[in-house]
Amino acid sequence: MNTASTDGQRTVKPFWPSLTAGIALGLVLLLTFLISGHGLGASGAFTDVVAGTGLTLAPEATKANAYLGPKVADGNPIGSWMTWEVLGVFIGALVAAFMAGRFRVQLDGSRSVGTPQRLVRALAGGLLAGFGARVAGGCTSGLGLSGAAALGVAAFVFLAVFFATGLIVSRFVRGV
Amino acid sequence: MFPLHSNGMISGLVCGLLFGFILENAGFGSPQKLTAQFKLTDWSVFKVMFTAIVVAALGLWLLRVAGLLKPDSVAVPQALVMASAVGGVLLGAGFAIGGYCPGTSLAGLASGRLDALVFMVGLLVGTTAFVGLYGPAIGTMMAMGAIIDGDTFTDAYGIAEPVVLAVLVVFLVAVYYLGGWFERRGSGPITAQQAVAGAQ
Numbered sequence: 001m002n003t004a005s006t007d008g009q010r011t012v013k014p015f016w017p018s019l020t021a022g023i024a025l026g027l028v029l030l031l032t033f034l035i036s037g038h039g040l041g042a043s044g045a046f047t048d049v050v051a052g053t054g055l056t057l058a059p060e061a062t063k064a065n066a067y068l069g070p071k072v073a074d075g076n077p078i079g080s081w082m083t084w085e086v087l088g089v090f091i092g093a094l095v096a097a098f099m100a101g102r103f104r105v106q107l108d109g110s111r112s113v114g115t116p117q118r119l120v121r122a123l124a125g126g127l128l129a130g131f132g133a134r135v136a137g138g139c140t141s142g143l144g145l146s147g148a149a150a151l152g153v154a155a156f157v158f159l160a161v162f163f164a165t166g167l168i169v170s171r172f173v174r175g176v
Numbered sequence: 177m178f179p180l181h182s183n184g185m186i187s188g189l190v191c192g193l194l195f196g197f198i199l200e201n202a203g204f205g206s207p208q209k210l211t212a213q214f215k216l217t218d219w220s221v222f223k224v225m226f227t228a229i230v231v232a233a234l235g236l237w238l239l240r241v242a243g244l245l246k247p248d249s250v251a252v253p254q255a256l257v258m259a260s261a262v263g264g265v266l267l268g269a270g271f272a273i274g275g276y277c278p279g280t281s282l283a284g285l286a287s288g289r290l291d292a293l294v295f296m297v298g299l300l301v302g303t304t305a306f307v308g309l310y311g312p313a314i315g316t317m318m319a320m321g322a323i324i325d326g327d328t329f330t331d332a333y334g335i336a337e338p339v340v341l342a343v344l345v346v347f348l349v350a351v352y353y354l355g356g357w358f359e360r361r362g363s364g365p366i367t368a369q370q371a372v373a374g375a376q
Contacts, residue, residue, distance in 0.1 A: 014368045015209075018220045019352075021202035022227025028194040029228055030235040035187050037179035038251035039232075040195050042279035043299070050303045067310040081183040086282060088192020089199065093286035096200035102372050105288040108207050109275060112375040122291040125274015126281070126298020127305070128266045133278060134306035135318060136263020138253060140277040141195075143260065145225060147253040149232035151328045151340055154253040158260040158267075163214075163222075165268030170214035175275040176207040176291075176375040 013100035029149055036081065039146020043133035045086035047071070052078035067134070109176030121175055178245045196283060205283035206371035207275025207291065214272055217362040219355030226348045233344060237337060252328055257321035274298065 016024075032040050051071045054062035062068050071077055097103040109118040133139040136158055138147065144162065147155030202224050203209040212218035239245040253260075271277050274295045276284055281299070284292025306314075326332045329340045359365055 012368050012372050015203035015220075015371075016198075016201045018202070018223035019227060021198055021220075022224040023231055025195075025198045025202070025224060025228035026231025026235070028191065028198060029232040031194070032191040033232065033236060033250050034178040034239070034245070035180050035182050035191065037181045037183075037249060040191060040279075042277070042282065043303075046278060046296075046299045046303050047307075050300060050307065054307075065307055065310070066315075067307045079185075081188040084185045084188025085192035085195070088189040088194075089196035089279065089282045090192075090286050091189075092193035092196025092198075093200035093205060093283040094196075095193075096197045097205065097287035100201070100368070102200070102205075102368055103288045104372050104374075105290065106374050107291050108284070108289045108374045109291055110374075118291055119294055122274050122276075122294035123298040123301075125270040125272075125276065126295035126300075127270070127302040128298075129270030129274060129277060129295075130299035130302025130304075131306045132263045132266025132270060132302075133299075134263075134303055134310075135266060135314070136260050137256065137318075138263075139267060139279065140271075141279040143253050143263070145228060146251075148229045149236065150250055150252040151233060151330070151337065152253040153255045153323060153327060153329060153332050154257065154260040157257050158264040161261045161264030162268040162271070165265045166214040166272045167216075169269045169272035170211060173273050175211050175271075175273050 011101045013102070025145075026149075029146065032146075033149070039142065039149060040085065041082055041138060041142030041146065042086060042089065043130070043139035044082040044142060045080075046130060047134065048077035048080050048083050052076045112176055113174055118176065121173070125175065178239065179249055195279075196286065199280060199283040200287055203366065203368065203371055204280045205287035205289065205292075206366065207284060207289070208375040209366040209371050210277075210280055211272060211275055212366050216358045218365040219351070219359060220365055222351050223355055226344075226351050230341075230344050230348050233341060237341060255323035255327045255332060256318060257323060259318040259320075261321075262317065270302075 051068045055072050144159050213221035276295045281292045281295045323332045329335045330337050
């Protein structure tokens with residue numbers, strides 16, 4: 001399991017052990033706190049994209065929106081720290097996948113649940129997660145991971161409910 | 177003295193690059209590996225996440241004790257108990273059904289998974305739905321159960337920070353112990369080969 005294995009022409013390198021990945025992630029999270037004053041995130045960038053797109057397509061309605069209004073008061077939020085960070089996440093993961101021979105274009109889950117079902121589930125899951133992240137004020141990274149490292153009560157409430165719900169829902173619905 | 181409060185393009189790109197590089201190397205671009213945590217056959221998500229939480233929390237504490245980090249200078253999420261719980265339900269369900277969370281969907285797309293792109297479209301639709309529906313009703317719900325005394329365990333309940341950290345370390349050891357037991361008993365963690373081949 002710890003040696004690279006050949007899959008046809010491709011050499012697929014194994015994933016990092018959890019302890020290695022966990023320590024590395026903890027140090028990067030610490031570095032992020034020291035540089036920026038806050039932790040890592042993801043869902044905030046999607047909000048910035050929605051706000052920025054709204055500002056371009058329907059400026060008046062976006063400025064008047066109770067949630068987006070304050071976010072666009074200082075201009076277009078595309079270009080915020082969070083949007084750059086999310087672009088960095090994509091590039092970093094792309095480099096990792098290519099370096100390890102793990103890049104493969106596929107619709108993951110189409111073989112297990114079928115292509116139409118996989119598309120519906122991915123879309124529905126994203127919709128729930130997008131809505132939920134706005135209710136919670138963050139997602140698994142921004143609220144769960146970063147908030148817990150800052151010892152925030154909200155983060156532990158979130159993580160407990162998040163995992164409990166995931167355990168229950170995965171008994172009834174197969175995602176992939 | 178930290179934090180530097182550097183919030184520009186370079187800061188964002190560097191932190192993101194490192195984050196994404198680790199996410200993919202941990203196997204978190206694979207929805208098969210991610211959802212295996214909920215089936216309790218692969219405990220990588222718990223192990224990586226809680227290790228990172230403990231490392232970062234201990235680091236922040238040590239730097240503060242050493243006088244290198246200003247007290248109360250890093251962002252702590254507001255203690256909105258109801259909002260966190262309702263959001264937790266929706267994100268937990270979304271993760272189980274869709275196979276990703278927002279951050280891991282980026283790692284999924286970056287490793288060639290088109291279902292991750294569909295998930296990201298869902299994220300934008302869900303966010304748009306929220307901002308469209310946002311008003312006094314959702315605002316009131318989100319403010320329910322808010323802890324007014326403070327946002328951390330120390331401020332809200334008066335628990336000393338070293339005690340909170342010690343509890344986290346004990347919890348982390350329990351996660352590795354319990355996770356190892358479940359992984360030996362079941363099919364074991366999803367390997368990189370299985371992840372690249374896709375869910376069967």
